[in-house]
Amino acid sequence: MDNEEKLGHIHPLTRVIRRTNEIFSEMGFSLIDGPEIETEHYNFDALNIPKDHPARDMWDTFWLKPKSKSEIRNTKSPPVAPERSDGGRGETNSKLEIQNSKLLLRTHTSPVQIRYMENNKPPLRIISVGKTFRYEATDATHEAQFHQVEGLLVDKNANLSNLKYVIREFFEKFFEEKIELRLRPSYFPFVEPGVEIDISCFKCGGDKCSVCKQSGWIEVMGAGMVHPEVLKNVGLDPKDWKGFAFGAGVDRLAMLKYGVDDIRLFYTGDLRLTNQF
């Protein structure tokens, strides 16, 4: 047995996450963590997704039984302090709201945007990568647990054309191919305008193949300009600050990059997968 065979293997999701962090850190984005158990406030309300709004349907949610709630509140988790540091208007109310907020498994990494902006002054550039959960039936392309990467840039003059630049840079480095972006109108309550981002197929370059399902394009990311309401929620004046945010599925990126055909393989602890990497 030679040395190579004695080596262990790093999980493909870890590889994707590391590479993602490398690319974004070169562009000045810091990696920030957030809790997997979130409050309804951070996962929804603060992101401009109010209760009883149809937008909630876009995120099928696992709710936690209340028993765990009182316990959680008295500990140091969540790791990022939820209280606002600037003592803005309506603080008492929002604190109360946060405390009474129901607990859930975060459905996206977007709450990290809020947690970070509450405690850090712009200009800022962050990404966050982590496990997320959706209450949905599993199949080859859907898992109830998966990973997301989230990015946020807030600056005096951030604009949509900057977003285009950052995202294209990322995908070109990630897939190691020349990439074109295609933005389509979409809707996420925490951004406005909101877009869906497709990349030109890294495999066929747009000539149509099985990877892009014969379309030449691959849907990879949701993005947009940070909604003024979200900025207000963290005490920033939308007149002074603009931002853009984006989010993508890590699992999907790994599946595309390595040609893995079933998302569930990532979580079965199966070395027949890991040991190929």
Next chain:
Amino acid sequence: MKISYNWLQNFFEKKLPDAEKLADLLTMHSFEIESFEKNGNDFVFDAKILPNMAHHCLSHKGVASEISAILAIPMKTASVSLKDAPVGKTSSKLEIDVSDSNLCRRYVGRIIENVEIKPSPKWLKDRLESIGQKPINNIVDAANFVMFEIGQPMHAFDLDKLNSENGVVKIAVKNASAEDSITTLDGKSVVLDENTLIISNGKNPLAIAGIKGGNFAEIGKTTKNIIIESANFAPSLIRRTSRRLNILTDSSKRFENEISPEKALKAMEMMTSLVMETARGENTIIGDICDFYPQKIIQSKIEISLREINNLLGTDIKSSEVEEIFQRLNFDFETKKGGENFSVTIPFDRLDIKIKADLIEEIARIYGYEKIKEQKISSVAKPISINKSFYYKNKIRNFLAKNGFSEVYTYTFTDKGEMEMENPIASDKNFLRANLKDGIKKSLDFNLHYADLLGLEQIKIFEIGKIFKDGRETDYLAVGIMNSPAFKGGKEGDEIKNISDALSKDLEVSIKWEFSENGIAEIDFEKLIESLPTPESYEDIKIERYDVERLKYRKISPYPFVLRDIAVFVPQGVEENDVASIIEKKAGNLLVNKKLFDVFVKKFPDGTSKTSFAFRLVFQSQEKTLSDEEINKIMEKVSKSLNGNEGWQVR
């Protein structure tokens, strides 16, 4: 939502682009057309209408308005020609009593007497059938047509089933009482409660407001006189109620997404016209419109400057271009300061446009996102902060991988723990894991089955991930080892100790496992790194090989693998590789793994020394379960080829 191409075409004089082109235009400028298919001489689009577009686009007219803006072509106000019908004196009178105008913001009602219930004319049936709706009768079909044409849900009641006093029929919009129940149009009995808004007449609930009609005053063959409802209900009420009762309808979908109360009257006029066209009898009389609308909606205005638009988009759009886009969107606007500022009046339908950013999105999508050029961001304003946890996780990953451990990710959901979900995805996945060791154990057992396929005598794995206990979530690290019977080295527990000591040395921190038994150990990762310094860069945790080697996944075969051992004596000087390459060549691509498991030298009576190489071969197909026969054939070929060499002998 299903959209008919022909229905859309009826809004335009000009021929629309073909279905494929239209689908593409809508996807690029309005909302995603997920698919479209031919349906006779029509095409049906399946559109993904998200909540921001749902106020106006859950209707053919709304979609037509998008097309009108995208293509800059004029559209008609309706896809059918509508005639005004004179109002007459009906024998019954309608009275509407709304208990809470926050829940029912508008209620337009009208009596029409002496209608003739019959099947709808062909054009109407065709329209409804084109989007998968079943025609019922002329009145119900007209109501459905109005909903799919302009997005206003309508309802019709049989007037003669209702109580009246001195010719006055009272319709109340109020909360149900706890004893109420209703049998819906599809025959389901629904128990109501005080949180449910209903349409009622005397003691009889007629409909669950905005959600579903009841069968009590259903329009049937014998219906002569009708009441038509065109109302507007509060979105959150409808959403809550329809979720609680688990009744989702085309009507509830439109109301929960919110539609403008301004639509209700126009819808009533359209409905009336359609009734007169399709159900007119000899003495049909149209009653007065009863309109409860206490708080008339005022159109909103948004002031915006050219600068604000270009700043947010990073564009150089000209004033004249913005004006043209507003015109195409059919927005009334005033230009101020020589084209620098605009004051835009937002159409009633466009409830999604509330702030400047909403308006900028309108401009961007009609202008075309493809025209927005890239702009580099400034170079790093401040140095990135290094994520200590991420750094050490990856340092540990690298260390363990170097020492033969492979990384696994296991499930967060399990059947025991401290934190339970209200809505688990399965009864054995109702808790969040309170340790990593159970997942590691499962993974070890699982992978041991595949040890030969993997070419391993030991399964060595690790995981770093969140666990949930003592009321909080914590990052944990777990390692696990399981030896196969073939393994000749030391015990699992000893190896855990060794790796632990080595890791401890590498990190310069002491490691005290919280749990360590039978080759599995785990530890609080956060505590482990607590005393370690925060690094200054990620430089030494890079993955080598990422760029140099293009990794590609090879599909895991769902079929069983088959083992065969083969040993061969070869003359001195023949190397392992010489034997291996012959085996590989002859065994073909069903051979997925091979491992040398035994080597020894034997002196033969004739004085020569020969080396024995013993290989374990693993066969597996991507397409089928391999039979013994097939493998035997391959093995024969391999043996024959090996024996064909001078002095070689398969044992």
